[in-house]
Ligand code: ADP
Ligand code: MN
Ligand code: MN
C-alpha cells in the first residue's frame with residue numbers, strides 16, 4: 001500500500017500567545033483513531049518548550065481527522081505536549097480541561113465558539129489599497145461584491161475542508177472590517193470544541209499559504225476605527241437547555257460577574273485594545289449582561305430569553321484566546337458551586 005502521511009500538530013510555548021506547529025510522520029498502516037498512532041518527539045528548544053541541553057518533548061496524539069488537504073487516507077493529528085518523562089508539559093492547557101470536563105461531565109456542557117480572524121497580504125489587511133485606506137466600515141459585514149469582499153475563495157476552501165474533515169462547523173460570515181471573517185464551531189462538548197477550533201485554525205493558516213495570505217488571530221489587528229476580532233464563546237449546560245433554564249442562565253451571569261477579572265486573564269493577550277466599549281464591545285473594566293445586548297460582556301440571545309431556556313454568549317474572549325483555557329474557566333465558574 002501507499003505510505004500514509006500523518007501531520008502531527010501541536011501548540012507551542014510562545015507567550016503571551018501560543019502558535020501552531022506541525023510536522024509529518026510517514027506510516028505504513030491505515031489510521032482510524034489516536035490509538036493507531038505512535039507517540040513522537042520534537043525539539044522543544046525551537047518552540048520555547050525546552051532548553052537546548054535537554055530539548056526533547058513528546059507528542060501524544062489525542063484527536064485524529066481525515067486530512068482534507070492531502071486527501072484520504074492521510075490524517076491530521078492534534079497532539080498534547082508532554083515532557084520527556086511523560087508528565088504533562090507546562091504549555092499543555094488541554095490536560096487541565098480534560099480533568100475539569102470529566103469532573104462536571106454530568107452537567108453536559110456545550111460550547112459554540114465564533115472565531116473571528118483577519119486576512120493579510122504583503123503586510124496589509126486584504127482589501128486595504130497600497131499606501132491608503134479603503135472605504136470606512138459599513139458594507140463589508142455579510143456583504144457581497146468585489147468592492148466589499150476580500151479572500152472569499154480561501155474562506156470557501158476552508159469551509160469545505162473543515163466539513164470534509166468532519167469538523168462541526170456551524171456557519172461562516174464576512175465581518176465588519178475588510179478582509180475580516182468568522183467561522184463558528186459547535187455546539188459540542190468542551191474538549192471537542194477546543195480540539196476542533198485549533199484544527200480549524202491550523203487548516204485556515206495552511207490553506208492561506210496557497211494564496212500568499214496570512215491569517216491573523218489578534219484582538220485588535222488595526223488600530224483606529226476598525227473592529228477588533230473576538231472569539232465569542234457560547235455556553236450552555238443541560239439545565240440551561242431545559243424548561244426553566246433561563247433562571248440557571250441568569251445565575252451563571254451572576255457567578256461570572258464576581259469572577260470577571262480572573263476570566264480576563266485567560267481571554268487573550270492584548271484584549272484591552274479591543275474591549276474599549278466601542279465597536280460592539282463592553283469595556284474591559286466593566287461587567288454587564290443583558291438580553292440581545294451586543295454592548296454587554298454577556299449577551300443572552302433573544303431566542304433564549306423568549307423560550308425561557310437556551311444558552312449565553314460570553315462576548316469577552318479575544319480572537320487569540322486558547323479555547324482550552326477559556327472553556328476550563330467557564331466550566332469552573334459556572335458548573336462549580
Ligand atoms: P452571533 O453572531 O449572533 O453572536 P453566531 O450564529 O455567529 O451568533 O454563533 C452562535 C453560536 O452559538 C454557534 O457557535 C453555535 O454553535 C452556538 N450555540 C447554539 N446553540 C448553543 C447551545 N445550546 N449551547 C452552546 N452554544 C450554542
Ligand atoms: Mn457570530
Ligand atoms: Mn462576529
Ligand code: MN
Nearest residue numbers: 114232313315
Ligand atoms: Mn457573537
